Amino acid sequence: MRIAILGATSVIAKDFILTTASNSGRVGFVTEFPLEVYLFSRRPVETEQFLASYGVSKGHFAADYCDLFDCPPFDVILNFVGAGDPARVNDLGPAIFEVTQHYDDLALRYLKKNPTCRYIFMSSGAVYGDSFDLPVSENSISRFPVNELIPQYRYGLAKFHAECRHRSFADLPIFDVRIFNYFSASVPIDSQFFLSTAVRAIIDRTCLEVDHYNIVRDYIGPVDFCRLLFCLIYSGKQNGAFDCVSLSPVYKFDLLEELRQAFGLSYSVLVTSRIEPPTGFKLNYFSTDRRIEKFGFSSTTTSLDLIRSGVEEILAK
Numbered sequence: 001m002r003i004a005i006l007g008a009t010s011v012i013a014k015d016f017i018l019t020t021a022s023n024s025g026r027v028g029f030v031t032e033f034p035l036e037v038y039l040f041s042r043r044p045v046e047t048e049q050f051l052a053s054y055g056v057s058k059g060h061f062a063a064d065y066c067d068l069f070d071c072p073p074f075d076v077i078l079n080f081v082g083a084g085d086p087a088r089v090n091d092l093g094p095a096i097f098e099v100t101q102h103y104d105d106l107a108l109r110y111l112k113k114n115p116t117c118r119y120i121f122m123s124s125g126a127v128y129g130d131s132f133d134l135p136v137s138e139n140s141i142s143r144f145p146v147n148e149l150i151p152q153y154r155y156g157l158a159k160f161h162a163e164c165r166h167r168s169f170a171d172l173p174i175f176d177v178r179i180f181n182y183f184s185a186s187v188p189i190d191s192q193f194f195l196s197t198a199v200r201a202i203i204d205r206t207c208l209e210v211d212h213y214n215i216v217r218d219y220i221g222p223v224d225f226c227r228l229l230f231c232l233i234y235s236g237k238q239n240g241a242f243d244c245v246s247l248s249p250v251y252k253f254d255l256l257e258e259l260r261q262a263f264g265l266s267y268s269v270l271v272t273s274r275i276e277p278p279t280g281f282k283l284n285y286f287s288t289d290r291r292i293e294k295f296g297f298s299s300t301t302t303s304l305d306l307i308r309s310g311v312e313e314i315l316a317k
Contacts (some may be wrong), residue, residue: 001035001233004074004110006065006103008039008080009045011186012122012179015222016078016229021056023226038063038071076118076191076233077107093151100158104165104209111172118173118233123163123241125180125285126156132282135216136243143315163241168181176241180286181219183306185313194304195307198259199314201266208267210256218249219303221310231297242295243287250303258304263311 007013020035037060039047047062063071081103092099107119128136130153142160144153166174189199194217201208210310220228228244259265 001075003035004040004068004071004077005036005037006040006077006079006107008041008062009043009050010080010082011184011188012182012225013078014050015186016080016226017056017060019222019226020053021060034059037061038074040065040068043249044142048294055069065106068106069113073114074110074117076120077110078229079103079107079119079121082122082124090288094154094160096154097161100162104162108165111169111174115172118175120175120229120232121162121166122157122175123159123176123178125178125243125287127160127163128162129153129156129177130282133283135249135284136287136289137161138291167239167261170239172239173237174239177228177232178241178243178287179220180244181217181303182221182225183219183310185310185317187310189314196266198256202263202311202315204257205264206266208265209270210252210267210303212269212271213252213281213283215252215282216249216284216286217252217303218244218246219306220244220246220299221301221306224300227281227300228292228297231292231295235295242292243289245287245290245292245299246306247299248304249286250307255304255307258308259311262308263315
């Protein structure tokens with residue numbers, strides 16, 4: 001199978017590359033045969049250095065986007081291009097619309113010339129807008145305040161716009177995978193993700209300040225995410241969107257207590273204010289929509305177990 005990865009320098013794309021490379025050929029894993037993977041980015045030299053640093057060479061090729069149509073035909077395109085870190089979302093500002101559409105257009109042009117190729121777009125739970133008083137479900141409705149589209153909605157709207165385009169091409173095999181929260185030992189601890197700030201507090205032995213809202217989050221990690229993608233790759237010709245899910249989500253204060261007991265995290269609760277993330281406050285940022293399981297996917301870990309093992313690995317480095 002020949003795979004094209006757009007946005008190969010992103011953390012989640014690198015995790016996917018390393019997970020498939022280390023498990024390819026292993027009985028019982030989703031890739032029990034060799035893969036040919038082309039890693040497209042604006043910095044191919046950086047991609048080559050990444051592959052060399054992990055000893056990944058066989059079947060992996062760093063490439064520039066301008067070479068996409070000159071390569072041997074692909075069976076799958078995985079589009080990992082995106083802001084990721086909340087700080088990066090702020091830095092991009094309105095340009096997030098242009099960046100998202102540019103690389104989506106590139107993939108769609110390829111599909112129109114090669115209609116048997118599958119396209120998987122990394123979307124986000126943010127496409128639901130501000131509908132997180134309760135967790136979202138298969139019947140949830142996306143909700144944006146159309147007369148007050150403040151910057152915190154840009155990321156979700158960019159992904160939502162891409163999903164709308166994809167549904168309009170109903171005859172093409174396009175999947176949108178909505179990632180709510182992702183964690184691995186590869187996530188930079190200097191980023192603005194909540195877990196990154198918690199890990200920094202553990203390492204620096206400082207006190208993490210949190211607000212009193214007991215938010216709920218659901219995290220998926222590299223192995224389950226890789227398995228989820230291949231369940232879609234091996235499915236029949238489909239067109240639709242699917243939410244990432246773990247065995248169970250985690251409450252913020254359950255997570256903080258686990259980090260305190262296991263790793264010595266110190267934290268204090270601000271009772272008079274709310275910490276506002278760059279993409280807006282979300283009380284229950286997770287999904288109960290498990291339609292992905294119809295394609296053979298089943299979660300192997302809870303959010304809390306994933307985080308515990310990931311933090312252990314980070315601290316061991």
